Amino acid sequence: MSGEKEKTSAPSSSPYVEFCKGVNGHDKVLLRESRGSSAEVYLYGAHVTSWKNDHGEELLFLSSKAVFKPPKAIRGGIPICFPQFGGLGTLDQHGFARNRLWTIDDDPPPFPTNTLSKAFVDLILKPSEEDSKNWPHCFEYRLRIALGPGGDLMLTSRIRNTNTEGKPFSFTFAYHTYFSVSDTSEVRVEGLETLDYLDNLQNKERFTEQGDALTFESEVDKIYLSTPTKIAIIDHEKKRTFVVRKDGLPDAVVWNPWDKKAKAMADFGDDEYKHMLCVEAAAIEKPITLKPGEEWKGRLELSAVPSSYCSGQLDPQRVLLGS
Numbered sequence: 313m314s315g316e317k318e319k320t321s322a323p324s325s326s327p328y329v330e331f332c333k334g335v336n337g338h339d340k341v342l343l344r345e346s347r348g349s350s351a352e353v354y355l356y357g358a359h360v361t362s363w364k365n366d367h368g369e370e371l372l373f374l375s376s377k378a379v380f381k382p383p384k385a386i387r388g389g390i391p392i393c394f395p396q397f398g399g400l401g402t403l404d405q406h407g408f409a410r411n412r413l414w415t416i417d418d419d420p421p422p423f424p425t426n427t428l429s430k431a432f433v434d435l436i437l438k439p440s441e442e443d444s445k446n447w448p449h450c451f452e453y454r455l456r457i458a459l460g461p462g463g464d465l466m467l468t469s470r471i472r473n474t475n476t477e478g479k480p481f482s483f484t485f486a487y488h489t490y491f492s493v494s495d496t497s498e499v500r501v502e503g504l505e506t507l508d509y510l511d512n513l514q515n516k517e518r519f520t521e522q523g524d525a526l527t528f529e530s531e532v533d534k535i536y537l538s539t540p541t542k543i544a545i546i547d548h549e550k551k552r553t554f555v556v557r558k559d560g561l562p563d564a565v566v567w568n569p570w571d572k573k574a575k576a577m578a579d580f581g582d583d584e585y586k587h588m589l590c591v592e593a594a595a596i597e598k599p600i601t602l603k604p605g606e607e608w609k610g611r612l613e614l615s616a617v618p619s620s621y622c623s624g625q626l627d628p629q630r631v632l633l634g635s
């Protein structure tokens with residue numbers, strides 16, 4: 313509009329994207345969609361800590377004991393596990409991306425897909441000197457976090473090998489999503505039944521999931537292999553179904569620490585395991601290998617849809633096919 317001074321300071325806020333301070337003065341980005349849904353992203357870890365629907369209801373679990381202080385990763389939301397999932401390598405558990413300070417990517421390369429979203433932020437991570445000592449590879453990790461007009465949350469990771477000496481590198485990866493649920497014992501996960509999994513509680517031994525949808529009554533820590541691109545988490549008490557859509561991420565981790573492990577974690581409330589479930593879109597069994605100049609893309613799309621589930625009346629195919 314004429315007469316209005318254009319803001320020159322970067323980054324500049326808009327009705328859709330606001331740059332502000334969060335817990336302990338950490339930089340935070342608020343994404344808002346016109347119908348009322350929102351998300352919060354900390355630059356520390358490129359960590360999504362909140363995702364709310366257009367009624368303002370929180371959809372992600374964030375521990376009341378979460379520590380917003382480096383080098384600890386934030387407990388809850390969506391930590392990024394890169395370049396290593398879990399203890400599968402020489403790095404610290406889940407790699408270093410979740411406890412590094414990311415920066416705003418002001419000039420991201422164009423996105424091939426056309427999104428209608430105006431509420432998005434582009435972040436970038438490049439290795440520090442210390443990272444290069446522990447993991448001697450050059451990379452650029454670009455992450456776009458976007459809220460769709462209907463409130464869907466979309467995370468797109470683009471990781472490029474920028475080694476100049478012709479060296480390839482391999483990594484494992486996960487979007488470690490903590491979903492907020494009314495009661496973990498009442499939740500069902502559909503889309504993983506009959507698949508093979510590695511059980512982290514039994515030395516990563518391989519088993520095949522039997523029977524029906526997954527339900528939970530004790531600690532679970534499983535890596536499901538070659539999973540479908542859609543997984544549903546059905547919370548009948550809340551009458552809500554989360555649909556996880558993923559691309560480039562063949563595996564899916566399901567984790568809940570249950571009571572004993574919950575008590576052993578300093579940044580997790582003793583009873584909080586009753587209200588959370590991690591379903592993590594991942595690439596673990598077959599590490600991703602990139603030659604110099606190559607780029608990998610891994611995309612996660614989360615939606616929360618109202619569901620009127622009554623036990624025994626649900627056709628899993630209908631949830632997964634979205635009809």
Ligand SMILES: O=P(O)(O)OC[C@H]1O[C@@H](O)[C@H](O)[C@@H](O)[C@@H]1O
Pocket residue numbers: 385398405406488512533534565567592
């Ligand atoms: O405490 P962290 O490092 O955030 O990890 C939490 C859990 O993350 C899960 O992804 C792993 O499968 C579990 O084994 C692990 O305990």
